[in-house]
Amino acid sequence: MKKFLKFENVRDLDLAQTLDCGQSFRWVERSDGGFDGVAFKKSVTVRLDGTDLYIENADEADRELWHSYFDLGLDYGKIREEISAIHPVLADAARYAPGIRILRQEPFEALCTFIISQNNNIKRIKGIVQRLCELLGERLPDGAFAFPEAEKLAALNPDDLAPLRAGFRNRYLIDAARKVADGDVDLEKCRACAYDEARNELMQITGVGVKVADCTLLFGLHRIEAFPLDVWMKRAMAKLFPGMTPDDFGQYAGIAQQYIFHYSRMNPGLFDER
DNA sequence: ACCCAGGAAATTC
């Protein structure tokens, strides 16, 4: 008899849209429609049956953790309605994948995975992240691997990461780990301080610019006002939202951003030149 | 062979 957590009456969640929209790189879809993944050193299978969300192999003591991870305390239906009024194309994007939620991932994991993401593609990012976990992460009872601690990574040199095949990003990962482990960069401080201050804190790390900082803040520290501009978003802003700036998207800009990012990536024809 | 990928650092102009 397997243990599980159940959350009832869960709205505005689609697991495929949320777990495979490019914010997290560690969830794998099963043939039965569930997803296997690891977060906060817990290996689970998640499954959605109507509006019932099941977290299989999770302890009751972690109810609050998973509630937080899937951001179940936020009314995405209401937010979607609110931001859809900003621009009709944003309304289209929100309607395209209304089951996207912004996860509350481990801050250090978000930092590292988005360092890895630079000048890279999502498929390859997933491979590098998986190899990083296998190389340095704690092995969990079911054989899965946790995301490594900063301290573990901080003790190594860039060359030690050669098995990851992450190329020039190796030294960025080591620098990030060392600064986090040494307390030069305080991730927890970035939850609550002024946005620009949080950005600057993260940008002390070699290999962290504005975009990686914004992604870390959005996906790891739940700063949902963040509006990361990657190549897709720059295309989308130029073509779909001419004249608008990130500020125009309001306090839930990060959610709007993810709707737009996913919508753009799934509909590349929007940007074909005539 | 060439180009691109959820960028940022290094170099050049």
Added chain:
DNA sequence: GAATTTCATGGG
């Protein structure tokens, strides 16, 4: 300072 090149690696 702004614009361009380089940085590893893998897939199309």
